[in-house]
Each structure stands twice: as structure tokens, then as C-alpha cells.
Amino acid sequence: MALEFIQNNVSVPSIDRPFGIHLWPFFDKAFELVVGYPASEFQFVEGVTPMSTFKETAIALVIYYIIIFGGREVMKFFQPLKLNTLFMIHNFYLTAISGTLLVLFMEQLIPTVWRHGIYFTICEHDGGWTQPLIVLYYLNYLTKYLELIDTAFLFLKKKPLTFLHTYHHGATALLCYTQLIGLTAVQWVVIDLNLFVHVVMYWYYFQSARGVRIWWKQWITRLQILQFIIGLGFIYFASYTYFTSTYFQWMPNMGKCAGEEFAAFSGMAIISSYLFLFISFYIATYQKAAKGNRPRRNTGKQAVIDMRNFEIPGNAETNGAAVSSGRSNGPTTRSRKA
Numbered sequence: 351m352a353l354e355f356i357q358n359n360v361s362v363p364s365i366d367r368p369f370g371i372h373l374w375p376f377f378d379k380a381f382e383l384v385v386g387y388p389a390s391e392f393q394f395v396e397g398v399t400p401m402s403t404f405k406e407t408a409i410a411l412v413i414y415y416i417i418i419f420g421g422r423e424v425m426k427f428f429q430p431l432k433l434n435t436l437f438m439i440h441n442f443y444l445t446a447i448s449g450t451l452l453v454l455f456m457e458q459l460i461p462t463v464w465r466h467g468i469y470f471t472i473c474e475h476d477g478g479w480t481q482p483l484i485v486l487y488y489l490n491y492l493t494k495y496l497e498l499i500d501t502a503f504l505f506l507k508k509k510p511l512t513f514l515h516t517y518h519h520g521a522t523a524l525l526c527y528t529q530l531i532g533l534t535a536v537q538w539v540v541i542d543l544n545l546f547v548h549v550v551m552y553w554y555y556f557q558s559a560r561g562v563r564i565w566w567k568q569w570i571t572r573l574q575i576l577q578f579i580i581g582l583g584f585i586y587f588a589s590y591t592y593f594t595s596t597y598f599q600w601m602p603n604m605g606k607c608a609g610e611e612f613a614a615f616s617g618m619a620i621i622s623s624y625l626f627l628f629i630s631f632y633i634a635t636y637q638k639a640a641k642g643n644r645p646r647r648n649t650g651k652q653a654v655i656d657m658r659n660f661e662i663p664g665n666a667e668t669n670g671a672a673v674s675s676g677r678s679n680g681p682t683t684r685s686r687k688a
Contacts, residue, residue: 368460370451374482381485385524393484396531407527411520414498420515422505422512430508437503438559441552444497448548450492450510457544458482471535472588473607478535490541491530494523514627524597525620532613536588540621571632578625589614 359372374389381389396402401410459490462471465622471477504511529537558564592614594603603686 365464366461368457371686373454373457389485390481392481392488394488394530397408399488399589401434401495402531404527407524410495411523414501414520415516418505418511421502425505425508428650431506434559435501438556440499440503441556441559444493445549445552445556447493447496448545448552451493452542452545452549455483455486455538455545458486459538459542462511468606472539472584473591473605475533475608478538479533479608483538484497487526487530487537487541490545491526492521494519494526498523500681514631518624518627521620521623524637525616528613528616532610532616534588534609534613534617535618536584536607536609540577540581540617543581568636570629571636575625575628577634578621578628581624582618582621585614585617589618599662652661 351401359375361367362369363370378388378390381387385392389669393399394402399449401407410671459471462477466474488679501516501519503509504515504683526541550573552563554567554570586608588609591603591605592607592609592611595606
């Protein structure tokens with residue numbers, strides 16, 4: 351049986367099987383082992399699926415901020431903890447999770463993009479809101495809570511809790527939630543970019559914890575900024591397409607685009623804020639350092655001041671990343687996302 355299963359799901363790489371191996375059946379069985387039913391039967395139902403309501407999301411984030419800022423105050427009375435082994439394990443499993451989700455997304459999206467094009471895949475529910483993608487959107491959303499552990503390492507090691515780090519981690523979980531309940535088809539673009547960045551970033555921190563010196567740390571921040579620029583291009587295009595086709599038909603547009611309006615606004619606002627903050631961080635950390643100057647204290651930008659000691663956006667010695675991510679399975683409503 352096992353041999354037959356493998357033979358049926360392994361072949362030469364093709365558009366339908368970009369990696370040669372049909373990954374979804376393997377993922378389906380693994381999902382069933384953990385949850386009790388296959389991933390192909392999963393349905394995201396607001397109010398039924400765990401962490402599918404705003405109340406649950408808000409409570410989780412409030413608890414997060416109480417723990418990290420309360421923990422920082424408690425740690426003032428203790429010596430910093432040495433958690434290198436746990437830190438290494440944490441970054442390794444986040445690298446593995448991000449990589450696994452990324453290849454599963456690619457297997458679902460490559461055939462659709464190839465056969466129907468980008469517009470269909472980011473604006474049609476049949477393109478970017480299929481049942482397998484909803485499973486992956488939801489799992490990606492849940493990983494945002496796992497990534498909050500990044501900050502626990504920071505305060506336990508008595509590292510600075512910067513505005514960029516704490517805002518970014520909490521806002522990303524909220525962003526993924528809004529896109530899930532907002533039925534946005536374009537969210538896969540932002541999620542896939544973010545997963546790729548996370549593979550690189552968490553692998554960097556894993557290697558650093560092992561004592562390996564890596565020269566390309568600065569490029570992680572550049573990669574973060576690039577993902578926001580590309581992601582915002584898709585977000586604004588999809589949002590423009592939705593709003594013009596719905597309210598301003600006289601303006602040029604390519605048609606309708608799936609999603610809810612609140613999801614479009616939250617996506618545009620949060621990702622735009624990320625771009626501003628990460629560029630500010632990059633200038634304060636690398637550009638001025640390259641000129642032999644420290645970041646100025648008189649910029650008037652508290653975010654930049656806070657970011658002076660923040661090494662890399664995102665991981666537990668400043669972990670982070672972006673973004674990241676429906677209502678019950680099924681299309682509908684108009685609007686759009688980020």
C-alpha cells in the first residue's frame with residue numbers, strides 16, 4: 351500500500367507537480383494524524399474554527415503584550431538567561447514550518463498562475479481562495495502566534511523590546527486574521543513572500559545560535575523591505591481594481607477583485623506601516639553606521655530611536671517578519687484585501 355501510494359504521487363516534475371512529488375497527499379495524511387481528519391475536509395468557519403473570531407485574536411494579543419512587557423519588568427530583578435539551545439530549536443522548527451508551507455503554496459499556485467494568469471489568481475476566488483489554499487492560509491495564521499515566542503527570548507535574555515519588533519509581531523497576527531475572514535484572494539502573494547523571508551531569516555538565526563558567522567545579515571533587512579514593496583504593489587492593484595469596479599466604474603480597471611473592504615484597508619495600512627518602519631530601521635542601523643555615525647536622537651521619530659539597538663527585524667534576537675493571510679470556505683462578498 352505504502353509503495354503504491356508513493357508510486358502514484360512521485361513523477362517527473364511538471365506544471366501540476368512542480369517538485370516531481372505530489373506533496374498534498376502526504377500533507378493530507380500528516381494533517382489527519384494530528385487533527386483526526388484530512389486537510390481536504392477542513393473548513394474555516396468563523397466562530398467555530400479555533401482563533402477565528404476577533405475576540406479570540408484580541409485576547410491573545412492582549413495576553414502577548416502583558417506577558418512581554420510584564421516579563422521585561424520582572425527580569426530587571428534577575429540575570430539574563432542563557433537559552434541558546436532552546437533558541438536554536440525555536441529557529442530551526444520555524445525555518446522548517448515556513449519552508450513546508452511555502453512549497454505547499456507553490457504546488458497549489460504554480461498550475462493556476464500558469465493556466466489562468468496572475469490576475470485570475472489574485473482576484474478570483476477560484477484562483478486564490480480554493481479549499482487547499484484556505485487550509486494553508488489558516489495554518490500560516492496560526493504560526494503567527496508561534497512566532498510570538500520570539501519576543502519571549504528577547505525579554506528573558508534582557509534584550510531591548512523595540513517598537514518595531516513588538517508592533518510588527520502583534521500586527522502581523524491581526525493582519526493574517528483580517529485577511530482570513532476578509533476572503534481575500536491576493537493574500538497568497540504577501541504570505542509567500544513572507545514565508546520565503548522567514549526561511550532565510552530563521553535559518554540565519556539558527557546558524558548564528560550554532561556559532562556560525564554569516565556575512566549577509568544586512569541583506570535580511572533588505573529582503574524584508576523588498577517583500578513589502580512587491581506585496582504593496584499587488585495589494586494596491588487589487589484594492590484599486592475592487593474599488594474602481596465597485597464605486598468608480600468610469601475609471602480604468604481590469605474588473606472585479608475578491609475580498610472585503612475592511613480587509614483591503616487593514617492590509618494597505620499595516621503593510622505600508624511596515625515598509626516605513628523597516629526603511630527607517632535600515633537607515634538608522636546600516637546607512638549611518640556605514641558613515642561612522644550613530645543613529646541621530648533628534649530625528650523626531652520615536653520608532654527610529656527605539657530601533658537603534660534592534661539587530662534584525664523579526665527574530666528573537668529580534669525575530670520578525672511579515673505577513674503574512676477566510677470565513678467559511680466559499681467565495682463571495684466583494685471588496686478586497688491587502
